Amino acid sequence: MCVFFVILQKSGIPASELREHLFILRSSDATRHLFEVSAGLDSLVLGEGQILAQVKQVVRSGQNSGGLGKNIDRMFKDAITAGKRVRSETNISSGAVSVSSAAVELALMKLPKSEALSARMLLIGAGKMGKLVIKHLVAKGCKKVVVVNRSVERVDAIREEMKDIEIVYRPLSDMYQAAAEADVVFTSTASETSLFAKEHAEALPPVSDTMGGVRLFVDISVPRNVSACVSEVGAARVYNVDDLKEVVEANKEDRLRKAMEAQTIITEELRRFEAWRDSLETVPTIKKLRSYADRIRASELEKCLQKVGEDALTKKMRRAIEELSTGIVNKLLHGPLQHLRCDGSDSRTLDETLENMHALNRMFSLDMEKAIIEQKIKAKVEKTQN
Numbered sequence: 001m002c003v004f005f006v007i008l009q010k011s012g013i014p015a016s017e018l019r020e021h022l023f024i025l026r027s028s029d030a031t032r033h034l035f036e037v038s039a040g041l042d043s044l045v046l047g048e049g050q051i052l053a054q055v056k057q058v059v060r061s062g063q064n065s066g067g068l069g070k071n072i073d074r075m076f077k078d079a080i081t082a083g084k085r086v087r088s089e090t091n092i093s094s095g096a097v098s099v100s101s102a103a104v105e106l107a108l109m110k111l112p113k114s115e116a117l118s119a120r121m122l123l124i125g126a127g128k129m130g131k132l133v134i135k136h137l138v139a140k141g142c143k144k145v146v147v148v149n150r151s152v153e154r155v156d157a158i159r160e161e162m163k164d165i166e167i168v169y170r171p172l173s174d175m176y177q178a179a180a181e182a183d184v185v186f187t188s189t190a191s192e193t194s195l196f197a198k199e200h201a202e203a204l205p206p207v208s209d210t211m212g213g214v215r216l217f218v219d220i221s222v223p224r225n226v227s228a229c230v231s232e233v234g235a236a237r238v239y240n241v242d243d244l245k246e247v248v249e250a251n252k253e254d255r256l257r258k259a260m261e262a263q264t265i266i267t268e269e270l271r272r273f274e275a276w277r278d279s280l281e282t283v284p285t286i287k288k289l290r291s292y293a294d295r296i297r298a299s300e301l302e303k304c305l306q307k308v309g310e311d312a313l314t315k316k317m318r319r320a321i322e323e324l325s326t327g328i329v330n331k332l333l334h335g336p337l338q339h340l341r342c343d344g345s346d347s348r349t350l351d352e353t354l355e356n357m358h359a360l361n362r363m364f365s366l367d368m369e370k371a372i373i374e375q376k377i378k379a380k381v382e383k384t385q386n
């Protein structure tokens, strides 16, 4: 609930309103939810990438404001890993799921592969949808688009926003001339009358064979602005909103299937995270066992040095003896410590690891207070000295 009060304070939204939008998840459910969000499985558009960037931003903000706790930090980092894995292994974010991106994808798919990006692109209508078409053209790597629009008023603003593409404006009166010089014509106007009828299409010069010899009309206007009979012209193909919606629907279904596959990855990453987190329980035992061994080593070393007499030793000899002692301790501890680690990278189960931990605790009395252990060690050393 602490988080609730933090949001309440920072946002100034009334508690009653805020409460409606919150839900509480605990332990594994919370981790799973974060991993799913990161993978885009909780988004309206399945697999969208923006959310992963936001999860990364959370980690950055956390680091800038003093750091997340160790567990939370690891959980977010693992969430990012899960998000990346889902995207690369299921391909969930491929395939257009909006009409505007489907329009661009379809046009590029119908063009000869090697020539697609150098096709002459024309966009008629630069409203909201038209702007999205330009955006997707940029994303696909197109370098130039001719835009025909009734007014020029906002073209500069679009140019400012999308610097990676050359935008050439032409007035509506130039429309047919512009179409004659284009291989692909996207139409996206709110025009109530047909922009292209059969006779318009017939009058256009042919498209070069290297571009496939066919002029593509991709019409995303509703109502349609390229008359259906344009398709009857041999050198033209028309794709309309219904064709695009079909593609979008198929892609959405595909993403839904991939989201189900993604659950396997999420579960795997969740297990790995929880194994890591649970294995932290053995950290105190690891530390205690190390320091137990090291105390014995140090006192045996001391004893040895006294016996020989420090003056009798060269620096080199002294170092050799020290290294002998640490070498023996480290090699002896390596095996047991290995059995206390459980980070999901090997097949050891958590139960086994915890069993090992309890056994080591018993064998070396590591649960005992440090002072008592020290006393015991001292007594033992004295006994062997006598």
Ligand SMILES: NC(=O)c1ccc[n+]([C@@H]2O[C@H](COP(=O)([O-])OP(=O)(O)OC[C@H]3O[C@@H](n4cnc5c(N)ncnc54)[C@H](OP(=O)(O)O)[C@@H]3O)[C@@H](O)[C@H]2O)c1
Pocket (backbone or CB within 6 Å): 002, 003, 006, 067, 068, 069, 070, 071, 072, 073, 277, 278
């Ligand atoms: N089941 C398990 O094995 C297991 C293992 C580990 C943790 N846990 C539980 O998981 C939770 C997080 O553990 P952790 O190890 O990640 O803890 P942590 O490393 O100490 O991190 C806790 C985070 O919560 C923040 N925080 C602390 N008190 C808060 C408050 N009153 N309101 C809002 N934020 C607060 C801390 O920020 P500040 O540092 O700025 O306060 C810190 O970023 C704990 O409740 C812990 O008991 C369970």
Ligand SMILES: *[C@@H]1O[C@H](CO)[C@@H](O)[C@H](O)[C@H]1NC(C)=O
Pocket (backbone or CB within 6 Å): 089, 090, 091, 094, 095
């Ligand atoms: C991912 O999608 C792209 C484009 O749809 C396709 O070319 C690629 O082969 C797919 N890869 C996998 C692993 O499914």
Ligand SMILES: *[C@@H]1O[C@H](CO)[C@@H](O)[C@H](O)[C@H]1NC(C)=O
Pocket (backbone or CB within 6 Å): 125, 126, 127, 149, 150, 151, 152, 153, 154, 155, 158
């Ligand atoms: C295109 O024309 C429409 C209608 O005249 C106008 O609302 C829109 O802002 C214009 N777009 C640009 C980019 O100028």
